[in-house]
Amino acid sequence: MGKLQKSIDKRNALVKATIELVNNNGFHATPMSKIAKMAKVSPATIYLYFENKQDLVNKTYVEVKAEYTKYAFATYNETMSVEAGFKLIWNRIADFKLKECENAMFLAQCDNTPMIDEVSRQEGIKHLQPLLDLWQRGKQEGIIKPLSDYLLYAYAINPLSFLMIIQKRGVFTLDKTHLEEAYQSAWSSIKVCQ
Amino acid sequence: MGKLQKSIDKRNALVKATIELVNNNGFHATPMSKIAKMAKVSPATIYLYFENKQDLVNKTYVEVKAEYTKYAFATYNETMSVEAGFKLIWNRIADFKLKECENAMFLAQCDNTPMIDEVSRQEGIKHLQPLLDLWQRGKQEGIIKPLSDYLLYAYAINPLSFLMIIQKRGVFTLDKTHLEEAYQSAWSSIKVCQ
DNA sequence: TATATAAAAATGAACGTTCATTCTTTTTTT
DNA sequence: AAAAAAAGAATGAACGTTCATTTTTATATA
Numbered sequence: 305m306g307k308l309q310k311s312i313d314k315r316n317a318l319v320k321a322t323i324e325l326v327n328n329n330g331f332h333a334t335p336m337s338k339i340a341k342m343a344k345v346s347p348a349t350i351y352l353y354f355e356n357k358q359d360l361v362n363k364t365y366v367e368v369k370a371e372y373t374k375y376a377f378a379t380y381n382e383t384m385s386v387e388a389g390f391k392l393i394w395n396r397i398a399d400f401k402l403k404e405c406e407n408a409m410f411l412a413q414c415d416n417t418p419m420i421d422e423v424s425r426q427e428g429i430k431h432l433q434p435l436l437d438l439w440q441r442g443k444q445e446g447i448i449k450p451l452s453d454y455l456l457y458a459y460a461i462n463p464l465s466f467l468m469i470i471q472k473r474g475v476f477t478l479d480k481t482h483l484e485e486a487y488q489s490a491w492s493s494i495k496v497c498q
Numbered sequence: 499m500g501k502l503q504k505s506i507d508k509r510n511a512l513v514k515a516t517i518e519l520v521n522n523n524g525f526h527a528t529p530m531s532k533i534a535k536m537a538k539v540s541p542a543t544i545y546l547y548f549e550n551k552q553d554l555v556n557k558t559y560v561e562v563k564a565e566y567t568k569y570a571f572a573t574y575n576e577t578m579s580v581e582a583g584f585k586l587i588w589n590r591i592a593d594f595k596l597k598e599c600e601n602a603m604f605l606a607q608c609d610n611t612p613m614i615d616e617v618s619r620q621e622g623i624k625h626l627q628p629l630l631d632l633w634q635r636g637k638q639e640g641i642i643k644p645l646s647d648y649l650l651y652a653y654a655i656n657p658l659s660f661l662m663i664i665q666k667r668g669v670f671t672l673d674k675t676h677l678e679e680a681y682q683s684a685w686s687s688i689k690v691c692q
Numbered sequence: 693t694a695t696a697t698a699a700a701a702a703t704g705a706a707c708g709t710t711c712a713t714t715c716t717t718t719t720t721t722t
Numbered sequence: 723a724a725a726a727a728a729a730g731a732a733t734g735a736a737c738g739t740t741c742a743t744t745t746t747t748a749t750a751t752a
Contacts, residue, residue: 311701330612332526336738346703348740357738416610416663418524425667451679454661454670459683462660463652469610473619476648485645489653493687505727530712540729542714551712 315353317343322364323410331361331419362424365414368407373431375400380434386442387491390460393435394490397461398483401468409472412465435461448494459493509547511537513558517604525555525613556618559608562601567625569594574628580636581685584654587629588684591655592677595662603666606659629655642688653687 321342325334336357340347354360376396380389401408414420439456442448448456467486470476478486515536519528530551534541548554570590574583595602608614633650636642642650661680664670672680 314702328612330525332524332613335736337736347738348704349702351739352701413610417607418522419526449679449683451683452670452676454664455676455680455683458657458660458680459653459687463656466652466656467648470648476646482646482649485643486649486652489643489645489649489687492691493653493683497686508728529710531710541712542730543728545713546727 311353314343314345314349318345318350318353318360319364319367322360323368323406326361326413326419327406327409330413331417358421361414361419362421365411365420366424366427368410369428370431371404371407372397372400372411375404377434382434382437386438386445386447387495389438390442390448390491390494391487393438394460394487395483398464398478398486401464402478405468405472408465408468412469415465446496449496451494456494460490463490505547508537508539508543512539512544512547512554513561516554516558517562517600520555520607520613521600521603524607525611552615555608555613556615559605559614560618560621562604563622564625565598565601566591566594566605569598571628574632576628576631580632580639580641581689583632584636584642584685585681587632588654588681589677592658592672592680595658596672599662599666602659602662606663609659640690643690645688650688654684657684 318339321339322334325338325342336347336350339360340350343350350360354363376393379396380392382389384392435457436453439448439453443450463486467476467478467482471478512533515533516528519532519536530541530544533554534544544554548557570587573590574586576583578586629651630647633642633647637644657680661670661672661676665672
């Protein structure tokens, strides 16, 4: 195993540990010493990869957000119909939230707290452009309600975060049937009524 | 001003300071000393009203949650039609999120982090019963989709939290028009299609 | 190829600071 | 005058970060 690979592994271990500890204990109860221990690294080593704790958590956020959007749009292309495109993206996002549950939880927590710098937050938003473009097209074709992108997002995409969070708490389980129903609700909320 | 009133004022000041500081800086950057300073009280005095920091934040959460649900259902009664009842409650919740913005932000942050004890969280959920009952009735009458309460909540109510958070960030402003549109989206997502 | 040397990466212990909480004293209320 | 409430200063523990040192890796020399 080369030097470079070793470094990458260590960095990844730190990011992973950060996600896991912040998910379980919150930012306020996640000391650098614990992150180091979980990543099997000395506390001092963290500072070879990140400037400080804030930088570690910012970079973790941006990276996970990038993974999320990459996954969401991986199989989408602009030649699809608006309805098919939306369904595809919606399902990819649902997939991500189920399969990469830890990552998705981390994003949800970051999105609702002052844990992340505003700059990093902006960085994270950029990647959503394909979805906004799709909606633009949908509005032009008269298929999607002429609403602000934020309203569309709030009703179509964001509810998945809420569902994931209560699933994590064990009060609810998202199965295949639920997902189909959830998709129908999402689509109902943004499509133009026929 | 009597002793009791003075005590209540002090307690309220502490709760208010906690909300404001946690909203702006997050739990991790909200020391007891700052809370005390903002409430114009000695740090030691906090411990006359609350057991410790965790207790302070738990009790703050439960109290704000109680205010929230009280406000949401204040003008609702069970003789209303399902559609009218839902519209009323939805609008009261939207109202609360706009008028009591600080309180609503605090709840959103608490609901997405391990900041609050599980016990207090459960305590907070209890008050939603009138809404669940309304949906039950709506499902029986064939007006509301036969979905899990959590799915209904995710699409009908929770999006308001998301809208409020991005509003706070300044990227978006929820005006009267948006609210009507948002309500229509909410209702579309849960009503049975005619 | 084997060895010596320089550079880089990694470490555990230590540092200064900050924090939640408590202790002792003062102030206020009864 | 006694009791309760509040205050500020004090305390020990925990934290983020840095420092001095060791270990590992890369490079140069024979």
